[in-house]
Amino acid sequence: MTETVLExxxxxxxxxxxxxxxxxxxxxxxxxxxxxxxxxxxxxGCGKSMTALSIMGLVPTPPGRIAGGQIRYxxxxxxxxxxxxxxxxxxxxVSMIFQEPMTSLNPVFTVGEQIAESVRLxxxxxxxxxxxxxxxxxxxxxIPAAERRVREYPHQLSGGMRQRVMIAMALACRxxxxxxxxxxxxxxxxxxxxxxxxxxxxxESTQTAIIMITHDMGAVAEMTERVLVMYAGRVVEDGLTxxxxxxxxxxxxxxxxxxxxxxxxxxxxxxxxxxEIPGVVPSLTELGTGCPFAPRCNExxxxxxxxxxxxxxxxxxxxxxxxALDAKGAAA
Amino acid sequence: xxAVDDTTIQTLKVESPAREAWRMFLRNKSAxxxxxxxxxxxxxxFLGPLVYVIDPFDVAWAPFTPPGEEAxxxxxxxxxxxxxxxxxxxxxxxxxxxxxxxxxITIVIGVTIGAxxxxxxxxxxxxxxxVTEFFQVLPPLLFAMVLVSLFSPTLxxxxxxxxxxxxxxxxxxxxxxxxxxxxxxxxxxARSIGAGNSRIIWKVILPNAxxxxxxxxxxxxxxxxxxxxxxxxxxxxxxxxxxxxxMIGSSREYxxxxxxxVTFPGAAIFLTVLSVSLIGDGLNDALNPRLRER
Numbered sequence: 001m002t003e004t005v006l007e008x009x010x011x012x013x014x015x016x017x018x019x020x021x022x023x024x025x026x027x028x029x030x031x032x033x034x035x036x037x038x039x040x041x042x043x044x045g046c047g048k049s050m051t052a053l054s055i056m057g058l059v060p061t062p063p064g065r066i067a068g069g070q071i072r073y074x075x076x077x078x079x080x081x082x083x084x085x086x087x088x089x090x091x092x093x094v095s096m097i098f099q100e101p102m103t104s105l106n107p108v109f110t111v112g113e114q115i116a117e118s119v120r121l122x123x124x125x126x127x128x129x130x131x132x133x134x135x136x137x138x139x140x141x142x143i144p145a146a147e148r149r150v151r152e153y154p155h156q157l158s159g160g161m162r163q164r165v166m167i168a169m170a171l172a173c174r175x176x177x178x179x180x181x182x183x184x185x186x187x188x189x190x191x192x193x194x195x196x197x198x199x200x201x202x203x204e205s206t207q208t209a210i211i212m213i214t215h216d217m218g219a220v221a222e223m224t225e226r227v228l229v230m231y232a233g234r235v236v237e238d239g240l241t242x243x244x245x246x247x248x249x250x251x252x253x254x255x256x257x258x259x260x261x262x263x264x265x266x267x268x269x270x271x272x273x274x275x276e277i278p279g280v281v282p283s284l285t286e287l288g289t290g291c292p293f294a295p296r297c298n299e300x301x302x303x304x305x306x307x308x309x310x311x312x313x314x315x316x317x318x319x320x321x322x323x324a325l326d327a328k329g330a331a332a
Numbered sequence: 333x334x335a336v337d338d339t340t341i342q343t344l345k346v347e348s349p350a351r352e353a354w355r356m357f358l359r360n361k362s363a364x365x366x367x368x369x370x371x372x373x374x375x376x377x378f379l380g381p382l383v384y385v386i387d388p389f390d391v392a393w394a395p396f397t398p399p400g401e402e403a404x405x406x407x408x409x410x411x412x413x414x415x416x417x418x419x420x421x422x423x424x425x426x427x428x429x430x431x432x433x434x435x436x437i438t439i440v441i442g443v444t445i446g447a448x449x450x451x452x453x454x455x456x457x458x459x460x461x462x463v464t465e466f467f468q469v470l471p472p473l474l475f476a477m478v479l480v481s482l483f484s485p486t487l488x489x490x491x492x493x494x495x496x497x498x499x500x501x502x503x504x505x506x507x508x509x510x511x512x513x514x515x516x517x518x519x520x521x522a523r524s525i526g527a528g529n530s531r532i533i534w535k536v537i538l539p540n541a542x543x544x545x546x547x548x549x550x551x552x553x554x555x556x557x558x559x560x561x562x563x564x565x566x567x568x569x570x571x572x573x574x575x576x577x578x579m580i581g582s583s584r585e586y587x588x589x590x591x592x593x594v595t596f597p598g599a600a601i602f603l604t605v606l607s608v609s610l611i612g613d614g615l616n617d618a619l620n621p622r623l624r625e626r
């Protein structure tokens with residue numbers, strides 16, 4: 001029986017901007033089970049990273065504000081938790097790795113000191129024990145000559161190495177949830193695969209739940225059991241990864257999947273060498289009442305421009321929010 | 333990959349940023365001149381009185397004896413017949429001590445105010461910056477004179493007065509560094525492992541803001557020494573403790589008759605401030621990565 005470690009319900013986050021209030025997250029909801037990987041996909045600016053920061057309690061306030069909803073960690077409401085309680089949780093129970101390994105490590109401390117820092121904060125270990133743990137963690141993330149590397153500074157390591165250090169830092173206190181915010185975007189493709197393998201391996205041994213934020217459908221297929229597709233601060237489709245990859249319901253999901261370049265596929269009229277979704281993510285202050293994806297959608301209906309689509313069950317473990325589903329359902 | 337790394341790592345030297353900066357500093361000739369000069373000044377100031385045992389306030393020979401004329405007073409005497417060389421040797425301690433402690437006070441006040449203003453922003457920033465501006469528009473020498481004459485002119489009050497009037501630059505510099513660094517990703521990363529505000533201010537951001545602060549601190553030492561000399565020149569210093577500024581101040585009316593009683597302490601101040609500035613400049617080159625390539 002799997003245990004639900006994190007539940008997010010109706011999460012609303014607003015940002016005050018010069019052009020009015022931008023609702024960057026709207027009714028976002030999902031849950032994560034122990035030892036499971038959830039993918040959150042979408043283009044830049046659709047609210048993926050903001051979802052992560054909300055869980056960590058790190059939404060920059062002001063200008064940001066969590067306007068509603070609930071985030072429950074093992075039943076405890078994190079939005080109601082005090083700052084000192086959140087400090088205890090961060091790094092200890094819920095950890096995060098960032099997109100840019102080049103800039104997420106403090107340049108004036110050795111990597112060992114930085115890994116040890118997290119253990120000393122949460123487990124009150126002394127210097128020597130914390131350092132031993134740092135070496136142990138560096139070994140666990142597959143860094144050779146860990147005893148030596150532990151004394152090195154971030155600028156002496158390559159990007160892949162630094163991301164491994166970030167992972168070591170995040171996992172040093174054996175958290176229940178690891179949020180990986182585009183952990184491989186800044187890395188070479190070959191290193192990406194290594195990082196994915198490492199994450200999977202560590203997940204198997206520690207039973208950490210991973211929330212993997214990405215815009216890469218390949219990474220989703222590789223890593224996740226469940227996936228959440230976000231667009232303009234809303235969840236447009238969610239369900240089992242296998243289900244969504246083989247049978248996407250929302251036109252945006254279909255678009256994302258068709259954007260993955262295929263090395264072997266011959267370019268054909270229906271599959272040009274590179275596909276794209278036309279247009280860009282709309283500005284969040286300019287959203288109308290209709291579906292935010294409507295201006296870019298190739299299956300758009302008149303209704304889409306005036307009414308927000310309702311989320312519907314489209315399979316045993318699969319939901320999507322699109323008016324075109326209804327039309328098709330009615331036609332079928 | 334592992335095999336390659338294992339062999340290359342053995343030859344790679346681990347060098348801390350401080351060590352690297354020190355190596356860069358040693359490459360700078362003028363910085364070394366400054367360091368040697370300051371070392372000589374400090375050694376003379378602290379060991380000199382043990383070797384050249386003459387009370388700088390005692391009458392040593394006839395007044396207005398020029399330097400080189402009499403072997404007992406090689407650098408001559410002032411209008412009261414006091415030994416100028418003894419004054420130079422004994423006056424350094426007060427000047428250096430006031431300069432250093434005034435710089436320390438400047439840095440403590442400036443860094444604290446700048447760090448809070450830059451880190452918390454918003455109302456805290458507004459309030460602290462208005463206070464800073466208030467201190468900035470006061471003429472520093474006049475303000476320091478008022479402070480020293482309000483209390484008794486001792487070395488401590490002089491040091492505090494100099495510190496209180498000159499921290500504004502440091503506060504602004506620290507604030508600017510904090511505003512820049514607090515947005516960097518490693519600060520968010522530190523938060524995400526559970527670091528609190530004070531830890532982030534003092535242990536994450538401040539170490540990264542240090543290079544420009546160290547440079548400005550050295551220059552502040554120079555300015556504070558000049559300030560101390562200026563105040564004692566105006567008679568606002570402890571009259572019972574010999575300092576270079578006091579020597580210039582007391583002999584200034586006789587500059588035509590005995591140039592040496594004013595020139596030697598003046599040269600001592602000049603060389604001290606010069607050496608400190610050269611060191612500051614060298615540190616700037618060593619700590620600022622953009623200047624390293626020159």
